[in-house]
Amino acid sequence: MIFEERQLEKNNFTVRAIILFAMVAIVFAMILVRVFSLQISSYTEYELAALNNKNYSVPVQALRGEIYDRNGNALVSNNPTFDLIAEPHLIEDPIIFLAKISEIIALSNIEQANFLKLYLQKASLNKELVIKKSLTQQEIARFKVRSFAFNNMFIGKRYRRVSKHPELFAHALGYTSRSDATNQSLSDIPKNHWRDAEFIYANGFIEGRTGLEETYNSFLQGVHGKRILEINAKGRLLQSLNFTPPLRGSDLHTSLDLDAQKTAAKMLGARKGGVVAMDLVTGGINVLFSSPTYSINKLANGLSVDEFKELLEDINKPFFNRAVQGRYPPASTIKPAIGMFGLAQGLIDWKYSIDDPGYFVLPDDGRVYRGWKKGGHGNVNLQKALLISSNTYFFTLAYRSDMSDLSDHLSKFGFGKKACLDCFDEDPIFLPSPDWKLTNLNASWFTGDTVNVGVGQGFALATPMQLANYASLLANKGRFFKPSLVPFSQDDQQLQIWEDQNFSAFDWNQMHTALTDVVESDLGTGRRLKSLKNFKVAAKTGTAELVSLDSKEAYEDVRGNIANRDHAIIVAFGPMPNPRYAVSVVIENGESGGVVAGPVAIEVLKSLINE
Amino acid sequence: MSKPLSKLYFDPYLFFSIAFVCILGLFFLYSASNTDLAIVTKQGVYVVVGLFLMLLISQAEPDFFRRISIRFYLLSTALIILTAFIGPEINGAQRWVRIGYISFQSSELFKIALPIFLAAFLCDKKLPIRGRDVLITLFIIAASFLLVARQPDLGTALIILFSGVFVLFLSGLSWSFIGAAFAAFIISSPFLWSLFLQPFQRQRIATLFNPESDPFGAGWNIIQSKIAIGSGGLFGKGFGMGSQTQLNFLPETKTDFIFSVIGEEFGFVGVLFLLSIYLFILMRCFYLALNARDRFCRLVIGGLSLTFAANLLINLSMVIGLLPVVGMPLPFISRGGSSLLSLFFAFGIIISMGTHKKFLPQ
Numbered sequence: 001m002i003f004e005e006r007q008l009e010k011n012n013f014t015v016r017a018i019i020l021f022a023m024v025a026i027v028f029a030m031i032l033v034r035v036f037s038l039q040i041s042s043y044t045e046y047e048l049a050a051l052n053n054k055n056y057s058v059p060v061q062a063l064r065g066e067i068y069d070r071n072g073n074a075l076v077s078n079n080p081t082f083d084l085i086a087e088p089h090l091i092e093d094p095i096i097f098l099a100k101i102s103e104i105i106a107l108s109n110i111e112q113a114n115f116l117k118l119y120l121q122k123a124s125l126n127k128e129l130v131i132k133k134s135l136t137q138q139e140i141a142r143f144k145v146r147s148f149a150f151n152n153m154f155i156g157k158r159y160r161r162v163s164k165h166p167e168l169f170a171h172a173l174g175y176t177s178r179s180d181a182t183n184q185s186l187s188d189i190p191k192n193h194w195r196d197a198e199f200i201y202a203n204g205f206i207e208g209r210t211g212l213e214e215t216y217n218s219f220l221q222g223v224h225g226k227r228i229l230e231i232n233a234k235g236r237l238l239q240s241l242n243f244t245p246p247l248r249g250s251d252l253h254t255s256l257d258l259d260a261q262k263t264a265a266k267m268l269g270a271r272k273g274g275v276v277a278m279d280l281v282t283g284g285i286n287v288l289f290s291s292p293t294y295s296i297n298k299l300a301n302g303l304s305v306d307e308f309k310e311l312l313e314d315i316n317k318p319f320f321n322r323a324v325q326g327r328y329p330p331a332s333t334i335k336p337a338i339g340m341f342g343l344a345q346g347l348i349d350w351k352y353s354i355d356d357p358g359y360f361v362l363p364d365d366g367r368v369y370r371g372w373k374k375g376g377h378g379n380v381n382l383q384k385a386l387l388i389s390s391n392t393y394f395f396t397l398a399y400r401s402d403m404s405d406l407s408d409h410l411s412k413f414g415f416g417k418k419a420c421l422d423c424f425d426e427d428p429i430f431l432p433s434p435d436w437k438l439t440n441l442n443a444s445w446f447t448g449d450t451v452n453v454g455v456g457q458g459f460a461l462a463t464p465m466q467l468a469n470y471a472s473l474l475a476n477k478g479r480f481f482k483p484s485l486v487p488f489s490q491d492d493q494q495l496q497i498w499e500d501q502n503f504s505a506f507d508w509n510q511m512h513t514a515l516t517d518v519v520e521s522d523l524g525t526g527r528r529l530k531s532l533k534n535f536k537v538a539a540k541t542g543t544a545e546l547v548s549l550d551s552k553e554a555y556e557d558v559r560g561n562i563a564n565r566d567h568a569i570i571v572a573f574g575p576m577p578n579p580r581y582a583v584s585v586v587i588e589n590g591e592s593g594g595v596v597a598g599p600v601a602i603e604v605l606k607s608l609i610n611e
Numbered sequence: 612m613s614k615p616l617s618k619l620y621f622d623p624y625l626f627f628s629i630a631f632v633c634i635l636g637l638f639f640l641y642s643a644s645n646t647d648l649a650i651v652t653k654q655g656v657y658v659v660v661g662l663f664l665m666l667l668i669s670q671a672e673p674d675f676f677r678r679i680s681i682r683f684y685l686l687s688t689a690l691i692i693l694t695a696f697i698g699p700e701i702n703g704a705q706r707w708v709r710i711g712y713i714s715f716q717s718s719e720l721f722k723i724a725l726p727i728f729l730a731a732f733l734c735d736k737k738l739p740i741r742g743r744d745v746l747i748t749l750f751i752i753a754a755s756f757l758l759v760a761r762q763p764d765l766g767t768a769l770i771i772l773f774s775g776v777f778v779l780f781l782s783g784l785s786w787s788f789i790g791a792a793f794a795a796f797i798i799s800s801p802f803l804w805s806l807f808l809q810p811f812q813r814q815r816i817a818t819l820f821n822p823e824s825d826p827f828g829a830g831w832n833i834i835q836s837k838i839a840i841g842s843g844g845l846f847g848k849g850f851g852m853g854s855q856t857q858l859n860f861l862p863e864t865k866t867d868f869i870f871s872v873i874g875e876e877f878g879f880v881g882v883l884f885l886l887s888i889y890l891f892i893l894m895r896c897f898y899l900a901l902n903a904r905d906r907f908c909r910l911v912i913g914g915l916s917l918t919f920a921a922n923l924l925i926n927l928s929m930v931i932g933l934l935p936v937v938g939m940p941l942p943f944i945s946r947g948g949s950s951l952l953s954l955f956f957a958f959g960i961i962i963s964m965g966t967h968k969k970f971l972p973q
Contacts, residue, residue: 006906009738009783013909014901016781020913021897024920028890031927032883038841038931039879046841053838054854232858 055241056231057189059197061205062222062246064161067173067212070284073258075169076213076296078159081202082140084132086115088123090152097152104142107132126237130156133202158202165258166297168265171321172256172288172485174211174424175296178204189226198227200246203301211424212252212485222249254485255284263607264289267600273567273587274322276468276483277604280573280580283472283481285420287583287604288465290322324426324465328586331542332389332525332593333467333571334410334456336474336511339382341409342397343507350510353381360395364447369395372543383514389525389541391455398454403445406453407433415462419469421484429466432459457545467571467584474515475538475573475582477508512538516576526570529598533606535575541593542569565589568596574605581608620669620966624895629665629943629958632888633658636869636944642851643864643872643946650865650946657948661955668959673908673967676960677731684728690717691758706762718759718767719953723960725755726774726914733782734907740783748779763809766925766937774918781913782906815935832862836930840874840882847878865946867939870930889942893920899965908964915957 038046067076084105091097098112107115111132122129135143135155143155161176163169180194197205208217225246230238257277264275268291277287294311303311311318320326342348358376360369371377371391377384385393398406410416416431430436432453434445452458462470465483473480515538518524525541544567547558558564568590573582583601590596637651637658644650676683690708694717698705708717729748736744752775760768780789804813839855848854853875855861864872874882896916903909919942926941928934940950 005738009906010909012738012783013781013906013913016783017897017900017909017913020777020780020917021893024893024917024924027924027928028886031924031931031933032886034931034933035840035874035879035882038837039843039874039882040845042841043844046838047844049838050842050855050860053835053860054858230854230858233860238858 054230056229058193058227059189060225060227060246061200062224063200063248065220065249065251067252069256069258076163079162080157082135083130083156083158085156086129086131086153088119088129089126094119105139125235160202161300162297166295167293170293170296171290174213175299176206176208176213179207214424215422220249223247255487257286260287260604260607263603267603271587274326274464275585276323276464277583278468278472278483280472280476282487283483284487285483285485288323292316292318294318324423327461329544330456330462331544333540333542333569335394337413338394338454347400353379354396356380356390356392360392386514387517387524394454395451398451403450407431414469419466421482429461464584464586471571471573471582475579525594526598529602532602537572537574538576539572543593562589566591568593570597570601572601622962628892632943643869657951661952665955665959669962671963673964680728680731684724687720687724706764715949719949723957726778729778730910738783739785765812766939773921777917778910778914833932835860836868836871837932839871843875843878845879847876869945870941904969912961912964915961
């Protein structure tokens with residue numbers, strides 16, 4: 001090549017090399033800009049992402065508060081159990097390890113298989129593995145003396161939620177069971193970390209399902225703590241970085257009374273029914289019992305599917321809380337309220353009387369409504385009508401009443417709405433009224449319907465809770481507290497004063513006298529109860545008809561089937577003349593309010609008063 | 612023609628800057644391997660051997676490479692073909708060849724052989740280069756590319772493609788041809804996409820543009836690498852303190868993603884420092900290319916140093932999410948004997964070409 005040609009080639013090369021190296025420089029600059037944007041502009045974002053990669057937060061379960069009765073007796077507590085827990089990453093040979101444990105603590109085939117199944121996974125993640133739950137005292141002792149030989153195993157304390165009286169308070173307290181539901185105090189912990197939580201209960205996260213456990217769940221459960229662990233990319237736990245301890249749940253001090261509840265259960269025995277008793281000074285519920293019942297310990301700590309199914313399908317419905325959900329005709333126990341309605345409306349006064357031939361003929365269509373006594377009670381005024389429970393008197397009074405006004409009146413006594421402030425799943429039922437019937441049954445209200453309501457039958461229905469609430473209102477002369485299982489502070493207490501000014505102190509005193517006579521006089525329907533106690537009691541008995549019949553003879557035919565027999569009902573309060581407690585009792589198919597339900601109410605009152 | 616035996620052909624700028632990068636690399640590798648001294652020691656031996664190899668090769672007369680260029684190229688091609696028959700299959704790819712006790716990636720030699728061969732072929736062609744010669748060159752480049760691409764090793768194949776194209780461009784390819792070729796590439800790119808790319812390679816390209824679409828699959832590497840670099844901030848988390856690296860969230864820390872380790876533990880300051888050394892090496896190569904004694908030397912220095920630049924820039928772009936994930940080590944730092952020795956080999960040739968001067972000016 002000649003010199004010029006070489007020079008031309010060299011210049012050509014220089015231009016092209018500059019172009020290529022300039023391109024390299026441009027790409028270099030682009031890379032620097034990108035690195036700058038990652039490391040400087042978006043630093044916080046990536047720093048957080050790196051932390052989220054390695055920080056693994058797990059909940060630390062809080063111990064649930066315990067539940068006590070009004071005398072400080074524990075109703076539900078946390079009982080420690082002891083589990084044998086292995087640290088698989090410290091175990092060299094799982095087979096030899098199992099053999100070594102078996103020398104001191106017997107392991108079932110299931111426990112061994114479970115250990116071998118989970119061993120590798122837990123070891124790779126540095127997680128603990130429960131080998132055997134609920135060790136016996138002997139097993140614990142045998143392990144403790146040899147624990148120096150096992151640096152890869154320890155005994156962990158886990159609790160179970162148990163009641164000393166698992167059946168007595170089933171409906172009042174309710175039960176807890178395993179839960180995965182989102183929990184407020186854990187909201188910043190991702191859901192898939194939950195399985196790695198540090199549990200304090202043997203059965204993991206628990207939550208109140210029914211009763212007080214449900215109503216006061218957030219109060220009882222406390223605040224779960226949090227542990228932040230460092231993990232690697234494979235999820236292996238490396239070390240604890242941060243620990244926020246849990247806050248133990250608060251204890252619940254209820255107004256329930258262990259002895260009175262025991263009395264109610266003993267008196268009801270195998271019979272179906274509900275008992276509710278209240279403290280008239282505080283509105284606290286002392287007894288809330290429904291029969292038949294079930295064991296909350298079993299439900300809380302694992303029930304087989306078959307056992308659960310059996311409970312669900314039991315024809316006596318043990319899960320059904322008769323005390324707050326049972327719909328029973330109040331029957332004659334409603335009569336004091338009807339009588340007061342007559343007084344308030346000026347339809348009657350205490351002197352007003354009628355002739356009771358044993359039946360009432362509805363003038364509109366000639367239909368006959370019968371009383372419980374053939375031949376009737378002769379001349380009856382309000383006091384006598386309550387004493388001997390004359391149906392004819394109240395048929396007549398109801399016939400003269402305006403149903404809408406009567407509905408309003410019954411509402412003031414707490415019917416047709418929830419009575420209790422903190423009962424689980426209480427049934428408000430409904431208030432009998434023309435509007436209700438039109439809306440729900442698409443039928444118009446007949447005068448006969450009002451006549452039935454007058455004796456607590458027909459569309460009149462109430463729960464034992466509503467009846468106890470009604471009894472406390474009668475006892476307190478219109479001044480009453482809303483019933484609750486946990487006493488509210490003085491400020492929160494809902495003092496209700498019946499605003500009807502048509503009742504004079506005289507009317508209330510007369511009413512108390514009349515109802516006291518039901519038990520204390522020789523003529524009253526509750527006269528057999530008089531000798532059972534050493535204080536005076538006011539009461540109203542009732543017998544709720546399940547089958548509408550024309551005569552006693554017809555009843556004799558149907559009572560062969562137990563399910564057709566009348567319900568026995570009583571509302572009572574005492575000691576008179578200054579009552580402190582009110583009680584309601586309903587015994588399904590018990591037939592006689594005075595004879596069957598009465599003694600239950602008296603024994604419960606005795607238990608409460610004589611304490 | 613004779614040369615004094617006492618003269619040592621040595622470029623202190625390149626030698627010391629490369630040695631410095633290698634020593635830094637050993638520290639990075641120590642952290643990236645979770646303080647595995649065995650790995651670092653082995654790599655250290657490669658570095659020492661490589662530095663001597665570089666020194667040794669740079670003593671050779673440039674014309675020696677010109678004379679053996681065709682034999683060297685044919686030998687490399689033979690090794691590549693051999694790999695396809697006897698190479699063990701690792702992760703679905705055949706890239707390694709084993710001769711005696713030495714096993715290495717056969718494509719590494721190819722990266723050097725092709726540009727030298729093309730430089731030798733083109734260095735005596737008149738300007739502008741005739742169409743026939745251009746076509747021969749392009750055919751050789753394409754054949755070389757395909758041989759490596761079918762291993763499959765798209766990263767190295769691209770480097771080989773670049774190395775050939777750089778030499779062709781520097782040797783004086785006419786501008787009109789370049790324009791036409793560029794247009795042809797744009798038009799044919801969809802066919803290349805479906806014809807030559809393996810499904811996993813297509814997946815990687817798709818993932819580049821939206822790594823979050825597949826956070827636990829192909830996107831994982833890019834996402835974790837960006838988190839590692841980004842969380843390093845200005846000064847980094849400190850040597851051995853990077854959680855992404857030490858807790859294994861970052862993949863391939865010892866090889867392709869070692870730059871992310873550096874970014875995480877030494878921050879933007881560390882990255883700037885490292886990149887400035889690389890930039891210095893490239894600038895020195897640029898200087899040597901412009902001042903080389905003849906056309907052959909210019910083409911070889913330009914071709915090899917730009918190939919090195921492409922290698923470096925593709926790795927950096929990949930780990931910061933500007934390019935799809937292709938297997939490409941960070942030169943002089945990533946673990947691996949083959950790539951390290953081939954780099955020393957290439958720089959030995961660059962120094963040889965840059966330091967030998969003609970004694971008889973024309």
